[in-house]
Amino acid sequence: MSTHCNFSDTDLCVKCGLCLPHCPTYNKTQDENESPRGRIALIQAWAAGQLPETERLHGHIAGCLLCRACESACPANVPYAELINRFRAETAANEQKSLLSKLRMSALQRFVQGSSAQRQLGSRLGSLLNKAGGTRAAGFAAVMDGLPAPEHSVDWVGFHPALGEERCRVDLFTGCMAEMADAATVKAAIRVLNTLGVGVRVSAQQSCCGALARHSGNIATALRLEQDNRSAFKQHEPDKVITLASGCGSALMSTLDGGKVQDISQFLDSLAWPAHVQLALWDSQDKVFLHTPCTLKNTQKAGAYPLKLLMRIPGMQLQTVADRYCCGAAGSYMLEQPEMAAALRDDVLDSISPGSAAGLLLTSNVGCAIHLRAGLKARNVANIKVMHPVQFIASRLIS
Ligand code: SF4
Ligand code: SF4
Numbered sequence: 543m544s545t546h547c548n549f550s551d552t553d554l555c556v557k558c559g560l561c562l563p564h565c566p567t568y569n570k571t572q573d574e575n576e577s578p579r580g581r582i583a584l585i586q587a588w589a590a591g592q593l594p595e596t597e598r599l600h601g602h603i604a605g606c607l608l609c610r611a612c613e614s615a616c617p618a619n620v621p622y623a624e625l626i627n628r629f630r631a632e633t634a635a636n637e638q639k640s641l642l643s644k645l646r647m648s649a650l651q652r653f654v655q656g657s658s659a660q661r662q663l664g665s666r667l668g669s670l671l672n673k674a675g676g677t678r679a680a681g682f683a684a685v686m687d688g689l690p691a692p693e694h695s696v697d698w699v700g701f702h703p704a705l706g707e708e709r710c711r712v713d714l715f716t717g718c719m720a721e722m723a724d725a726a727t728v729k730a731a732i733r734v735l736n737t738l739g740v741g742v743r744v745s746a747q748q749s750c751c752g753a754l755a756r757h758s759g760n761i762a763t764a765l766r767l768e769q770d771n772r773s774a775f776k777q778h779e780p781d782k783v784i785t786l787a788s789g790c791g792s793a794l795m796s797t798l799d800g801g802k803v804q805d806i807s808q809f810l811d812s813l814a815w816p817a818h819v820q821l822a823l824w825d826s827q828d829k830v831f832l833h834t835p836c837t838l839k840n841t842q843k844a845g846a847y848p849l850k851l852l853m854r855i856p857g858m859q860l861q862t863v864a865d866r867y868c869c870g871a872a873g874s875y876m877l878e879q880p881e882m883a884a885a886l887r888d889d890v891l892d893s894i895s896p897g898s899a900a901g902l903l904l905t906s907n908v909g910c911a912i913h914l915r916a917g918l919k920a921r922n923v924a925n926i927k928v929m930h931p932v933q934f935i936a937s938r939l940i941s
Contacts, residue, residue: 546632549589554620555582561612561622566867566886567605575602578612578622585629595636603629605882607875608757609836609868627756634759685877687919688912689723690928702732702742709739712809713780715771717790717908718750724908726929727786730936731806735784737939738813747774753793754873768797775802784809785842786930787908789873792841805838806932807847807906815854821938824857828900831861832931833890833914835907836868848906848931855938863903864893871913887917900925904934 785791839845870886
């Protein structure tokens with residue numbers, strides 16, 4: 543067995559176990575190999591040449607959601623996500639995956655790497671294929687079932703001027719899923735920002751954030767996408783690049799100057815709202831549930847902002863959701879590890895008691911929205927609508 547010298551940071555782990563109660567997969571399985579400490583020990587033994595690279599080893603590493611809850615709890619600052627990504631990159635070529643899984647990942651990566659026009663075409667083809675049952679056969683049902691109703695216009699590239707005097711100007715990162723899965727969020731964000739006096743640029747050169755490629759060990763693709771984004775946002779040196787999906791925001795923070803990248807809720811909270819911009823009173827019987835994605839909490843460190851933003855709505859009362867653990871979406875995890883993804887989602891959905899009342903489930907990440915929407919559909923819950931907090935804020939604007 544060969545040794546691998548660039549995994550010495552596994553030695554930072556003092557095996558204290560403080561991360562274990564925070565890990566969703568350990569919580570579900572009570573298996574040390576499905577815990578952060580266990581996975582670090584496995585990588586450590588493999589790197590030292592004491593453990594062969596088996597399917598079982600790959601299975602335990604693939605079981606990690608990369609939610610980074612363990613990193614937030616770790617007193618020794620073990621760079622856990624970096625270790626997992628490095629292991630996956632180094633071993634990607636050897637991992638045994640089914641043909642269907644390989645084809646699925648290849649189709650997904652081609653989709654995210656395409657231009658905006660290619661993705662729009664891909665979305666239309668996907669819808670047609672879905673109607674014919676083809677996406678279900680290819681294992682894409684988890685995504686297709688969670689897509690919102692399609693928007694008519696998904697062409698937002700260009701500059702969107704502030705209403706009235708411009709107070710500042712930002713770039714908006716829309717990512718690769720927006721045309722297909724988050725168009726209403728993009729439109730709502732532009733509307734809210736413009737209303738608050740913010741000019742919004744949407745660059746045509748921006749790419750997928752690269753997270754999907756990096757987390758699956760496809761480093762060459764990830765580096766290319768990251769470079770595309772560095773070039774796209776370098777052209778006019780924006781003060782802020784605003785992200786709408788916390789999964790993308792987390793990835794973009796390590797691509798661009800991290801301080802420039804900000805989640806939309808945090809940015810909107812940082813603005814002084816002009817007196818003429820008012821939000822309508824919420825006096826509906828509908829319940830509003832707030833789900834906070836793990837990427838917003840653990841990587842963007844902005845988990846408190848959607849709540850702060852939503853509490854600007856007069857009369858707003860938010861219901862709690864069981865979101866201590868990752869909901870199971872985690873990029874392509876919901877496709878690759880459907881059983882664990884569904885079990886984690888069940889915990890979130892069980893905490894939402896729809897009864898006969900309609901409601902809204904707000905979440906700041908497009909992947910979580912897709913996964914949760916698909917889960918509600920599987921439970922035949924039709925009276926809970928899933929949307930981004932900024933879409934809800936836009937719907938309450940009265941100026
Ligand atoms: S990243 Fe999340 S799933 Fe993976 S080991 Fe850490 S806490 Fe567990
Ligand atoms: S909290 Fe950190 S040091 Fe402790 S076991 Fe977990 S990863 Fe290792």
